[in-house]
Amino acid sequence: MVGPEIDRLMQLLGRLPGLGPRSARRAALALIKKREGLLLPLAEALTAVAESVRTCAVCGNYDTQDPCAVCRDERRDKSLICVVQDVSDLWALERTSAFRGRYQVLGGLLSALEGVAPEDLAIDKLVARVRDDAVTEVILALPATVDGQTTAHYIADALEAEGVTVSGLAQGVPVGGELDYLDDGTLLAALNARRPV
16 A cells, blocks of 8 residues: 555554554654655654663663763752652653652563563662762652552662661642542542641
8 A cells, every 4th residue: 555664654653652553654644744844854853862862870861961961950959869660750750840859760660470670670779879879868759550569669678778768659639630530549548648738
């Protein structure tokens, strides 16, 4: 139906999160239709990113410099480290502009089923940073899943001897959430984490 180049473009687009075969077809067609205004600038941007993006040796963030902009920012509180599963979580927290500390990207979660062990994650790097950088609090911003909670407990145990406060994000009713639509686990967490009004 189409040439191999277009077919390859559709297959590669289909590998992106949130794009299935039909969405990839529509995206490829939109790119081809707007070749000058969209396809060529996108190709240039992809090439530039592929050539210049690095993984920060300190925290695991992506940036064009190493260390990344977050780690280079002297205005950030070095005594706070927020631990996240992936760079997308770091970027989500940065969008809020609420956290002014530093980060540690684990690169995944502990998972016996998927064969992810502690040495596969940046847990040793986190412990070393806590020791070397006079960190006073580690905030575990990990998913409220079995693997997320397993990872959180493992990290808390690993940091126990370091004399650092280990905290987690609050869980419960989301802003704008209606109780009738929430699952039992979310409601239970919200009840247990209640606070004075």
